[in-house]
Amino acid sequence: MESIELDGAVRVQVPGKVNLSLSVGPRRLDGYHELVTLFMAVSLYDHVTATPARRGRLSVEVSGEGAESVPTDMSNLALKAADLLRERHGTPDLGAHLAIDKRIPVAGGMAGGSADGAAALLACSVLWGLNLGQAELLELAAELGSDVPFSLLGGCALGTGRGEQLAPALCKGTYEWVFALSHGTVSTPAAFKDFDAHHGGDHVVRTPDRLMKALAAHNIDDVRMLLHNDLQHSAIRLCAGVDEILDEGLEMGGVASIVSGSGPTVAFLCADTEDAIGLTVGLSTMHQVRAVHRAKGPVPGARVVTAS
Numbered sequence: 001m002e003s004i005e006l007d008g009a010v011r012v013q014v015p016g017k018v019n020l021s022l023s024v025g026p027r028r029l030d031g032y033h034e035l036v037t038l039f040m041a042v043s044l045y046d047h048v049t050a051t052p053a054r055r056g057r058l059s060v061e062v063s064g065e066g067a068e069s070v071p072t073d074m075s076n077l078a079l080k081a082a083d084l085l086r087e088r089h090g091t092p093d094l095g096a097h098l099a100i101d102k103r104i105p106v107a108g109g110m111a112g113g114s115a116d117g118a119a120a121l122l123a124c125s126v127l128w129g130l131n132l133g134q135a136e137l138l139e140l141a142a143e144l145g146s147d148v149p150f151s152l153l154g155g156c157a158l159g160t161g162r163g164e165q166l167a168p169a170l171c172k173g174t175y176e177w178v179f180a181l182s183h184g185t186v187s188t189p190a191a192f193k194d195f196d197a198h199h200g201g202d203h204v205v206r207t208p209d210r211l212m213k214a215l216a217a218h219n220i221d222d223v224r225m226l227l228h229n230d231l232q233h234s235a236i237r238l239c240a241g242v243d244e245i246l247d248e249g250l251e252m253g254g255v256a257s258i259v260s261g262s263g264p265t266v267a268f269l270c271a272d273t274e275d276a277i278g279l280t281v282g283l284s285t286m287h288q289v290r291a292v293h294r295a296k297g298p299v300p301g302a303r304v305v306t307a308s
């Protein structure tokens with residue numbers, strides 16, 4: 001077996017995300033939906049470590065949360081990212097082994113796969129000495145998937161188009177979140193398909209102006225009332241238990257609850273750390289809940305944490 005050289009590694013930390021607002025428009029000719037969404041990056045991180053490999057070899061291993069359901073063939077978004085990067089900016093002999101350590105739920109609506117794609121782009125760019133700028137990385141990220149650019153950028157941002165066109169949004173202070181993972185998963189295409197089946201083709205997208213103002217002013221009362229997700233009912237229909245988690249978590253101390261992206265992870269906004277700890281304990285007792293994580297947001301996007 002060909003050996004993998006370990007004398008040089010680049011480790012990237014990449015956050016998950018929650019959509020504070022997700023407004024879905026009509027299906028476009030390319031199959032994607034026009035949308036307007038407000039993303040927030042949260043401190044639930046995957047880590048991707050890239051080490052050099054000889055003769056153009058690309059490989060991946062996955063550990064951590066839900067690792068067994070992540071593919072390790074070329075359908076893995078991190079491998080696709082490395083392949084796209086060397087095709088556009090490198091040479092075919094560049095190789096890498098990617099070790100993904102997951103904490104962001106797989107197929108949970110928190111952009112776990114997209115995060116790994118973004119992290120692999122950054123890690124391989126540094127590993128191979130390509131040192132691309134943010135604009136070049138964002139361009140490749142948009143080709144890989146709608147949420148990949150946001151995983152690179154982080155913070156808070158308004159996403160338009162299919163979600164890949166980003167404008168940073170002002171967000172004062174930090175917010176406390178609790179994420180409840182369901183037993184099931186929801187595939188993003190299935191959530192959009194269900195949305196289409198329950199709406200005419202003429203649903204219009206709305207820009208979350210009031211929510212953006214509330215975030216800029218750190219007005220948590222307004223933020224909590226203005227959280228909105230057009231895909232929430234689809235996630236409820238497609239995954240048993242989501243409904244109960246949304247309701248019961250509010251009684252246990254969350255100030256607002258929302259399905260994260262296409263779900264089925266449920267995000268709870270909390271008033272402070274103490275409430276978040278209490279809610280974490282309460283949610284952990286629900287049989288509909290597989291795991292509970294506490295996180296803060298906004299946090300920065302993908303970044304190198306060690307390189308040797």
Ligand code: C5P
Pocket residue numbers: 031032033034035144145146147161162163188189192
């Ligand atoms: O871009 P990404 O590969 O993450 O999207 C996964 C799937 O989600 C797409 O194939 C499409 O079915 C659906 N999608 C959509 N409209 C968007 C984003 C995603 O219909 N704006």
